[in-house]
Amino acid sequence: MTRVVKKFGGTSVADLERIRSVAARVKHAHDAGEEVVVVVSAMAGVTNQLVDYCVKMAPLHDAREYDTIVATGEQVTAGLTAIALQELGVPARSWLGWQIQLHTDSAHGKARISGIDREALDQRLRQGEVPVIAGFQGIGSDNRLTTLGRGGSDTTAVAIAAALQADRCDIYTDVDGVYTTDPRIVSRARKLEKITFEEMLEMASVGAKVLQTRAVELAMKYGVRMQVLSSFDDSPGTFVVGEDEILEHELVSGVTYSRDEAKITLLRVADRPGIAAGIFGPLADASINVDMIVQNISAEGDTTDITFTVSKSDLERARAVIEASRETITYARLLSDPNVVKVSVIGVGMRSHAGIASKMFHTLAEKGINIQVISTSEIKVSVLIDEAYTELAVRALHTAYRLDAH
Amino acid sequence: MTRVVKKFGGTSVADLERIRSVAARVKHAHDAGEEVVVVVSAMAGVTNQLVDYCVKMAPLHDAREYDTIVATGEQVTAGLTAIALQELGVPARSWLGWQIQLHTDSAHGKARISGIDREALDQRLRQGEVPVIAGFQGIGSDNRLTTLGRGGSDTTAVAIAAALQADRCDIYTDVDGVYTTDPRIVSRARKLEKITFEEMLEMASVGAKVLQTRAVELAMKYGVRMQVLSSFDDSPGTFVVGEDEILEHELVSGVTYSRDEAKITLLRVADRPGIAAGIFGPLADASINVDMIVQNISAEGDTTDITFTVSKSDLERARAVIEASRETITYARLLSDPNVVKVSVIGVGMRSHAGIASKMFHTLAEKGINIQVISTSEIKVSVLIDEAYTELAVRALHTAYRLDAH
Known part of the structure; x- marks a missing residue:
């Protein structure tokens, strides 16, 4: 039964x-x-x-x-x-x-x-x-x-x-399933037959709001096979399952993007132990989530530049928090930019295959898109780029990873 | 406290x-x-x-x-x-x-x-x-x-x-309390300071929908003092209490009316034992409530006329039920009239005072209003009259029992 x-x-x-x-x-x-x-x-x-x-x-x-x-x-x-x-x-x-x-x-x-x-x-x-x-x-x-x-x-x-x-x-x-990317941007987006819990979690965290994150975590913990499908038609949906259920992994399962990003750069921050805590402590106290963080290698030994992203809606508060801490965080200038987007490629296959990130950087370079910040996890590579290039970047990556429907 | x-x-x-x-x-x-x-x-x-x-x-x-x-x-x-x-x-x-x-x-x-x-x-x-x-x-x-x-x-x-x-x-x-009668009909209706549970129950049953009947029954059973008052102003309301709380009873506390009445008369019903059961049994089986019932004294010994009232909305069903039982209830003709109203005077004082009903009949007679059916309980006298006389009857009775506000 x-x-x-x-x-x-x-x-x-x-x-x-x-x-x-x-x-x-x-x-x-x-x-x-x-x-x-x-x-x-x-x-x-x-x-x-x-x-x-x-x-x-x-x-x-x-x-x-x-x-x-x-x-x-x-x-x-x-x-x-x-x-x-x-x-x-x-x-x-x-x-x-x-x-x-x-x-x-x-x-x-x-x-x-x-x-x-x-x-x-x-x-x-x-x-x-x-x-x-x-x-x-x-x-x-x-x-x-x-x-x-x-x-x-x-x-x-x-x-x-x-x-x-x-x-x-x-x-x-x-919606009738989980797609390789947003079909509103890429007409050749494909509905996935299966996706792993881990991939689904990464998808959700970068903006594909199909399932509540906690539901996926719980399903992963108890091994509950999920299916996402439409109540408006009868087509099969996308199964969200454990990795063992998927024999041949695609290298990349999906390309996602999140427009809810804003970038803050602090120029010539005094480069000494505890400076990261000095910046990100007050932000955390103000319940502002920081996502990507990059610290440049110090050129002259005594200062460094730090760039990080926050949610667009938190940008003004984040600026205020930093400026209020100027006495403890010594920096030359604070730059901010709300016109950025985070584009990610996701796939459990990248655990066992090299070259995924490299292909991403090459593809974007070919289109003349400048990468501002990079962050990676075991099954995801994310880049921050100028928001104007969102569609171009997503389409190029979707094609490069052979995700286009035939 | x-x-x-x-x-x-x-x-x-x-x-x-x-x-x-x-x-x-x-x-x-x-x-x-x-x-x-x-x-x-x-x-x-x-x-x-x-x-x-x-x-x-x-x-x-x-x-x-x-x-x-x-x-x-x-x-x-x-x-x-x-x-x-x-x-x-x-x-x-x-x-x-x-x-x-x-x-x-x-x-x-x-x-x-x-x-x-x-x-x-x-x-x-x-x-x-x-x-x-x-x-x-x-x-x-x-x-x-x-x-x-x-x-x-x-x-x-x-x-x-x-x-x-x-x-x-x-x-x-x-509403801000219980009135001696409907203020929309009688501008000199008075708000009662106190009323007994019994009177309130009779009021409710004849159309003054201020309180749920079961609530009053429960209050009476457990001796809960109730007050009906308005949430839209700050005037005191009407207390609904046990009889012992009211020292001097008005003879009559209120005059009420119910338009939700219809009259059915069966002419020349065979006058033999079991005939009432033969009529009212099928009506009860059809969940039709019968209120007032009058059986005329048989003039010639073998037939009688029976009149009763039902809710207006049940009239057609009631006619159908009676007509379907014509084989067992032998009668000459069925007359029905939806244009009737039940007017009642209510007061616990009438238990100890004679003449309340008599005053009602005199008052209506003076105005030329014909009484079609009468029914009484310990603290209520009700009459069925032509609906056209509703306001006239209620106003006349309100004055006759000295209920008008000064």
Whole structure:
């Protein structure tokens, strides 16, 4: 007996008609003899409305009340989906976070799952009933409702799949899979049949917002096979799986880009021990995430130039923090540039193959694109370039790594 | 220490601004040293929207899912009200039905309360915290959400007041009290300072929809003093109390009317034992409520005329049920008339005073109003008259019983 968790996001349950078509899809799997667990998000727009209520009532509101309020969105969808399934003759019932004892810590608004009572669900599944679980919500150690952070229903689905030892966790969304790059930029982008958890995590972290990062981490930890697919058509999606499932790795699986970057350069910083801590400590204290960091080799021995990137929205705050610390960080000038983009090539294949980074640099050089900063991880090479060259760079790299569809 | 339960209905919490003014009202009582428990309804319109979703998804839907869905309305208001109170510096938290273990039977959609865990609330109250309770909802024996039927938040408030031995249960609504009659018809209608539970129940049953009937029954059973008052101004409301609290009873406390009446007359029904059962049994089986019933004394010994009233919306169905039973109920003709109104005078004083009914008949006769049917209870006299005379009759009776404001 195949056991599958199917998670439907906000656009997939946007209205009653869409919920009916979700029910039809679930019935199809149920009729084929699968044990199906459904996890649903709030109807599109509902969570935003509820968050808006909270913010308007008090910009700094009690996170426990926020959770009580926003958790209602998924509760409504779960009930309606159960009714829609029953209408099609499929035995179904809704389950709320506290009813399946989906325990979390008490970090309201961004809680982490600590355990699930699988017994009740397991028993219902064996009886042929379809549990419809309200995603995104749990119960904290204080016996109050918690939520898992935006996109948290993905995490609910993976956690349920892990607890019930499901064969697969299908994530239905408004895109039909994970692509080699953004199809809006590269018309010959290809849908990937499979991708590894590690690659998916790198994709997510550089801007491909298909899956919540924590959901992928959890799936990797518990070996839950995921599939990303569309609830709007019937084409197969992209499987997100362990490396062992992919026999022949592509050297590069995808080319991604992130426009949410801004560059700061400090010229002629006094080159002495502790200077990096002097710069990045105050930024961390101000909750500003620093991504790429480059320190030039000191030419004359007593000063150096340091370049780093922050999120575009943090640029002004970052400048202010640095300038406020000018007494401790001695530097000649602060330059900043919001017109940059980070382009990355990602692939687990590069672990065992040399020359991936070198091909990237050559390709960009051929197009006359100047590389401002480079950073690498085991399965990713990222470069910072002038934002004006985004499309040119992405297309050239997509072709160079033979990712174009035929 | 005075302990008060304050319940706010849908129009009182219609939007964020109204919820803020509810919070200000609660803060006022809290600052004055009262222990306050708040019970809230869904924001006006929300419950209708949720019910509409259920009905559109399936006209005959699972009542357990219905309850899961509609209970979210009160959940949102409870959270927002708690935030609004915190903003004013009042310690507050929301409580859902399952969190206070408000147990009900499992009659989903119209559940009855069986018990409440008062410990947690009692402790918080003593610490000066304001519990904000989502009305209308509970938890059934199946560990699923239940709801108490439309207007059920009144019942929640009274049940909480009884469990916590509160000194008073204030029901805030969009009217500022209970009137001697409908002020839209009689400009000299007076707001009552006090009314007994029994009178309130009779008022409610004949059309004055200020309080849910079950809430009044529960208040009477447990001796909970209620007050009906407006959340839109600061005038004192009407107290609903036990008879012992009212020293000098008015003979008549109010004149009410109900337009939702239709009359059916069966001419020349065979007058033999079992004939009433033959008529009213099939109507009961069809869930049609029959109100007033009059059987004329048989003139010739073998036939009689029977007149009764049903709700206007049931008239056509009632005719069909009677006509379908024509083989067992032998009658000459069926007459029906939807253009009737039931006018009632209500007052516990009439228990100990004769002449109340007689004054009613005289007053109507003086105005040339024909009485079609009469029915009486211990504290109420009702007559059925031509609907065209509604205002004339109500005004005349209001004056006759000296209810007009000076």
